[in-house]
Amino acid sequence: MVQIDPIDHLMRAAITSDEEFVRVLDELLRHDLRISIRELSEKSGIAQSSLYKILHGKRSPNLSTLRAIIHAIRQFYRTGEGEFIGLIVARPVLETIEERTADVDSHRVKIREYPVHTMEDAIVAAVRAEREGAVAIVCAPIVSSVIEQLVHIPVATIIPRESVQRAIELAARKAWL
Numbered sequence: 001m002v003q004i005d006p007i008d009h010l011m012r013a014a015i016t017s018d019e020e021f022v023r024v025l026d027e028l029l030r031h032d033l034r035i036s037i038r039e040l041s042e043k044s045g046i047a048q049s050s051l052y053k054i055l056h057g058k059r060s061p062n063l064s065t066l067r068a069i070i071h072a073i074r075q076f077y078r079t080g081e082g083e084f085i086g087l088i089v090a091r092p093v094l095e096t097i098e099e100r101t102a103d104v105d106s107h108r109v110k111i112r113e114y115p116v117h118t119m120e121d122a123i124v125a126a127v128r129a130e131r132e133g134a135v136a137i138v139c140a141p142i143v144s145s146v147i148e149q150l151v152h153i154p155v156a157t158i159i160p161r162e163s164v165q166r167a168i169e170l171a172a173r174k175a176w177l
Contacts, residue, residue: 005152006032006131007074018060025069026055033076044072077133084110086129088122088139088147089158091115109135119143126151 006028013024029035037055041048046068053059061069085102087094094113101110112134114125119142126137126147136154139147144157 006077007070010070010073014066022055022057028073035076040072043075044068077131083135084112086114086134086137087111088114088116088125088137123147
C-alpha cells in the first residue's frame with residue numbers, strides 16, 4: 001500500500017475541516033515525527049500557547065499560521081543527512097558504485113542507497129526516499145514511469161549503454177558453452 005505524502009495529507013485535512021487538520025497534525029507530531037509542541041514552536045516560530053490552542057480545538061489556524069506549520073513540518077521531514085539523491089537499484093548494481101557523493105555543477109550531493117529485489121520493493125523505496133527528504137530519485141527504467149506518478153520529486157532513469165552490450169556478450173558466451 002502506498003502512503004500519502006504527509007504534507008499533502010496535512011493540507012488536505014486543513015481544507016476538509018479544523019477537526020481533521022488537528023487530527024492529522026496530532027498524528028504527524030506524535031507518531032510520524034515524534035516531536036513535541038515545543039519543537040514545532042521553535043521550528044515554525046509560532047508560540048507554544050497558540051499551537052496548544054489549535055491542537056485542542058480552541059483556535060483555528062489562520063493562513064499564515066498554516067503556512068508556518070507546513071513549512072516547519074516539511075523541514076522536520078527533510079532533516080538528517082541534508083540533500084541526497086535516492087538510488088533505487090538491485091544489490092549487484094550498488095556493489096559496482098564506488099562514490100557515495102556526486103559533484104554536479106559545483107554542488108556536492110550525497111547518494112543514499114535503497115537496495116531492492118522486486119518492483120514492489122522499488123515502489124516502496126521511492127515513497128520512502130521522498131519521505132526521508134530525497135531531492136531526486138535514480139532508478140531502473142522498468143519502474144521509473146510508475147515512480148514518477150507516485151512522487152513529487154524528479155526521477156531519472158538508468159540507461160545502461162555499455163553494460164547492455166557486455167551483458168549480451170556474456171549471455172552469448174554462456175549459451176555457447
